[in-house]
Amino acid sequence: MPLHTFHRPNSTDKVVTPLSPTEAYQAIADQPDAKKNDFQRSLCRAYPNLSVSQKYWFYKIANDIVNPQTKAISGIKVNSSFAKVKEVFDNAIRNGLKSPKLRLESPQGAKVVLSPAKATSTNPGFIYIKANDLYCGKISPDGIFSPSRDCNDETQTYLMEFAHDPLKAAKEYGRKTGNCCCCGRELTDPVSIANFIGPICAEKFGF
Numbered sequence: 001m002p003l004h005t006f007h008r009p010n011s012t013d014k015v016v017t018p019l020s021p022t023e024a025y026q027a028i029a030d031q032p033d034a035k036k037n038d039f040q041r042s043l044c045r046a047y048p049n050l051s052v053s054q055k056y057w058f059y060k061i062a063n064d065i066v067n068p069q070t071k072a073i074s075g076i077k078v079n080s081s082f083a084k085v086k087e088v089f090d091n092a093i094r095n096g097l098k099s100p101k102l103r104l105e106s107p108q109g110a111k112v113v114l115s116p117a118k119a120t121s122t123n124p125g126f127i128y129i130k131a132n133d134l135y136c137g138k139i140s141p142d143g144i145f146s147p148s149r150d151c152n153d154e155t156q157t158y159l160m161e162f163a164h165d166p167l168k169a170a171k172e173y174g175r176k177t178g179n180c181c182c183c184g185r186e187l188t189d190p191v192s193i194a195n196f197i198g199p200i201c202a203e204k205f206g207f
């Protein structure tokens with residue numbers, strides 16, 4: 001399920017979507033007639049010969065239909081399945097880690113940390129995300145990501161990519177920093193260095 005990014009011309013708005021052109025078309029076209037507005041009809045008529053601007057709206061509207069829970073959030077609208085990330089933390093907890101953590105680094109250098117909310121917090125079962133110590137959002141027990149207002153587009157896009165392939169992002173962190181993304185310790189033995197992640201951590205997190 002590769003992700004595609006579509007930019008709105010002359011704007012910083014963009015949409016990141018796992019939808020294929022056919023899936024996006026179907027999402028819009030399959031709505032009941034009463035829900036479709038003229039603009040949506042015109043996009044369906046123009047499909048598949050969409051301009052750059054039409055493409056942005058096409059995928060944005062389709063994403064909002066498929067994933068209404070992200071609609072109200074400001075900034076970019078994303079499909080927000082973070083089920084794989086939730087699974088990684090569930091594995092770690094099941095394997096006895098009391099406060100598992102994942103450390104990551106975005107291509108822009110933002111230090112991203114994910115950790116489960118405490119059982120005594122207002123959101124037990126959720127995973128909190130911080131970037132450079134700023135709260136960026138949370139992942140629900142169902143694996144739905146809700147970015148906070150402070151989560152900028154770059155971080156949000158990075159988190160989408162991470163959610164899509166957590167192991168890849170975990171290894172990328174090890175490669176860049178020389179540390180294990182799970183426990184934060186330096187990778188010293190040859191196997192860990194070669195895998196960019198500590199073998200015990202990898203097993204506990206189910207990587």
Ligand SMILES: [Zn+2]
Pocket residue numbers: 180181182183184185197198201202
């Ligand atoms: Zn480790």
